[in-house]
Amino acid sequence: MNNKDGFNVTPWDVTGEVDYQKLIAKFGTQEITQNLLDQFKRITGEIHPLLNRKIFFSHRDLDLILNNYEKGQEFCLYTGRGPSGNTHIGHLLAWKFTQYLQEKFDVELYFQMTDDEKYLHIPNMTLKQTLGYTYENVLDIIAMGFDSKKTHIFSDIEYGKTMYSIAVKIAKHITFSTTKAVFGFKNSTNIGMVFFPALQAATCFLPSILKNKKIPCLIPAAIDQDPYWRGIARFVAPKINLPKPAQIHAKFLPGLGKGGKMSSSNPNTAVFTTDDVDVAEKKIKNSYTGGKDTIAEQKLLGGRPDICPIYDYYKFLFEYDDSKLKNIYQECKSGKLLCGDCKAHLGNKVKIFLKDHQRKREKAKNVVEKFMLRD
Numbered sequence: 001m002n003n004k005d006g007f008n009v010t011p012w013d014v015t016g017e018v019d020y021q022k023l024i025a026k027f028g029t030q031e032i033t034q035n036l037l038d039q040f041k042r043i044t045g046e047i048h049p050l051l052n053r054k055i056f057f058s059h060r061d062l063d064l065i066l067n068n069y070e071k072g073q074e075f076c077l078y079t080g081r082g083p084s085g086n087t088h089i090g091h092l093l094a095w096k097f098t099q100y101l102q103e104k105f106d107v108e109l110y111f112q113m114t115d116d117e118k119y120l121h122i123p124n125m126t127l128k129q130t131l132g133y134t135y136e137n138v139l140d141i142i143a144m145g146f147d148s149k150k151t152h153i154f155s156d157i158e159y160g161k162t163m164y165s166i167a168v169k170i171a172k173h174i175t176f177s178t179t180k181a182v183f184g185f186k187n188s189t190n191i192g193m194v195f196f197p198a199l200q201a202a203t204c205f206l207p208s209i210l211k212n213k214k215i216p217c218l219i220p221a222a223i224d225q226d227p228y229w230r231g232i233a234r235f236v237a238p239k240i241n242l243p244k245p246a247q248i249h250a251k252f253l254p255g256l257g258k259g260g261k262m263s264s265s266n267p268n269t270a271v272f273t274t275d276d277v278d279v280a281e282k283k284i285k286n287s288y289t290g291g292k293d294t295i296a297e298q299k300l301l302g303g304r305p306d307i308c309p310i311y312d313y314y315k316f317l318f319e320y321d322d323s324k325l326k327n328i329y330q331e332c333k334s335g336k337l338l339c340g341d342c343k344a345h346l347g348n349k350v351k352i353f354l355k356d357h358q359r360k361r362e363k364a365k366n367v368v369e370k371f372m373l374r375d
């Protein structure tokens with residue numbers, strides 16, 4: 001992506017204020033239309049707030065997946081995590097929606113942990129560290145409530161025998177100039193990173209290869225991961241005679257500071273699932289908001305929920321009741337709701353969520369092997 005738009009979105013870096021409409025045009029994806037929402041409603045009986053609020057806003061071939069599903073054809077879900085640190089609440093967005101889709105459509109899920117990617121990409125990361133984060137992040141994934149019989153999690157490093165044979169079939173069709181164009185790799189990029197996209201694309205075909213039949217997959221993720229599908233997996237699929245993967249793309253949960261997405265590489269502006277609940281509450285209390293400089297000004301002129309990360313946390317994750325969300329929006333705009341109270345209310349919600357999640361995370365330690373794919 002060039003920077004003339006004032007923002008940049010790659011799998012490793014998101015900067016500036018993202019204009020999602022422009023991104024749809026640049027990446028060549030499709031907007032999620034009312035027709036698609038109606039189709040969801042027809043199939044599941046409802047429209048999930050993350051769809052209705054256009055937080056999942058864009059797709060590739062979602063219409064194909066839903067049309068075929070209505071005709072009785074199966075599909076599977078695929079998503080992943082690059083274990084570079086502890087899980088933050090931004091990661092939970094795609095996982096929460098994936099868990100919802102698994103439950104509604106009763107489908108298998110393949111969950112890739114790209115410990116190889118994080119080892120290769122982060123200069124000081126050791127293999128031991130990233131494998132340690134794989135384990136820690138897997139506890140969060142399990143805590144989200146995925147069905148153990150239908151969820152298959154794997155680490156690229158540990159499940160390498162199976163993955164490598166698929167990745168080489170992909171890599172054979174991708175030139176160095178393609179990876180440079182798609183990912184911005186330079187001559188100074190290590191060759192592990194140049195090969196890595198074949199691994200992330202390989203999971204799109206893993207279900208078909210494991211089950212020896214063509215099973216298309218649908219990938220819920222934020223839109224930063226799109227280059228893997230656009231530039232690699234969808235290009236290679238017809239060459240290896242397997243279905244192109246479909247995608248459903250989310251916007252980014254912002255960090256606690258002014259601008260930018262929540263990211264493991266900015267730990268000071270992220271709420272981690274492993275944070276002490278009081279620490280998390282304090283982080284929220286100290287967050288940037290869309291409020292005015294003084295209480296008097298805010299009471300008079302109102303706040304700016306449209307640029308407020310606190311409002312986004314409600315909208316993305318912590319307030320799925322539309323009328324309550326609308327109330328927060330209107331009371332903020334009118335100056336009735338002040339930032340201190342709004343943050344205190346959210347802090348309390350986050351605390352309750354984290355306590356429950358951390359309890360589930362502990363319990364997950366007993367069932368990890370039920371979820372893991374092994375060579």
Ligand code: TYM
Nearest residue numbers: 079080081082090091094112114221222225252253261262
């Ligand atoms: P990773 O670990 O960077 O991100 C994991 C998932 O979280 C999403 N995400 C966010 N979503 C909303 N707001 C944010 N602030 C935010 N930050 C991250 C990412 O889009 C992703 O869905 N290479 C991948 C791992 C991977 C993968 C996949 C991800 C392998 N196969 C298939 C998605 C789908 C990575 O490092 O993700």
